[in-house]
Amino acid sequence: MASTGPSDAELLGDRTAPAESFSLFYRRHARAVLAYCARQGLSAHDAADATADVFVAALAGRYRFVPTEDGVATPWLYGIASNVVNGRRRRSARERAAHQELREQPFALTERDIAEYAELRAEVNEALDAIKDLPEPQRSAVIGRHIDGTDYALIAQRDGVSEQVVRQRVSRALAALRARMGGRTDA
Numbered sequence: 001m002a003s004t005g006p007s008d009a010e011l012l013g014d015r016t017a018p019a020e021s022f023s024l025f026y027r028r029h030a031r032a033v034l035a036y037c038a039r040q041g042l043s044a045h046d047a048a049d050a051t052a053d054v055f056v057a058a059l060a061g062r063y064r065f066v067p068t069e070d071g072v073a074t075p076w077l078y079g080i081a082s083n084v085v086n087g088r089r090r091r092s093a094r095e096r097a098a099h100q101e102l103r104e105q106p107f108a109l110t111e112r113d114i115a116e117y118a119e120l121r122a123e124v125n126e127a128l129d130a131i132k133d134l135p136e137p138q139r140s141a142v143i144g145r146h147i148d149g150t151d152y153a154l155i156a157q158r159d160g161v162s163e164q165v166v167r168q169r170v171s172r173a174l175a176a177l178r179a180r181m182g183g184r185t186d187a
Contacts, residue, residue: 007071012062022062026055029074033081040085053084123181130180134173141169142177 005024006014014021033054037047057080058073065076109117131139140159144150145166152170156163 007067008073009065009067009071012058012065012067012073015063018062022059025058025073029077030055032074033077036078036081037085040081042085042088046088050081050084050088054081057084126181127177130177131173133180134176138169138173138176141166142173145170146174 006021008025008028011021011025011028030051034047034051037050037054038044040047042050054077058077061080065073067073068075131142134142137159141155144155144158145152150158152163152166156166159166
């Protein structure tokens with residue numbers, strides 16, 4: 001493919017405007033690399049992912065590119081693509097083998113597993129009941145902070161109160177939950 005403008009080697013080696021140069025390099029070669037990956041038997045989705053991986057590797061190694069006489073990087077890109085595709089195949093084969101092994105292994109719960117699950121389920125139900133009994137502002141604050149993982153500042157903004165008020169509500173809610181559950185909370 002005859003290209004106009006800077007050579008691939010010039011685009012890859014550009015240190016003055018590397019983002020623009022690599023963008024042009026990508027646009028110049030993306031379709032060909034995608035087609036190459038698809039010809040290797042990858043699904044359209046996997047070929048697109050592999051193409052992205054190829055250009056990530058090319059971006060990371062652009063300053064180590066050793067140009068051919070004509071400065072074209074196509075063989076270099078196909079080498080990277082070949083490595084990416086082969087790596088995906090190896091990973092896929094390992095994953096299939098692991099899934100097969102898991103399917104072949106019997107999975108049985110012991111009486112102890114079942115008892116622990118029942119005990120844990122009872123504690124969770126007790127905690128949920130205890131949370132339901134909290135005053136609404138405390139319930140909302142403790143659910144937001146410890147179940148949803150929301151920052152104090154966002155809860156404060158949502159509730160129209162200060163962050164200190166939210167911290168106080170959470171603290172009071174946790175104290176009430178500890179008292180009701182006999183000190184068994186981990187929060």
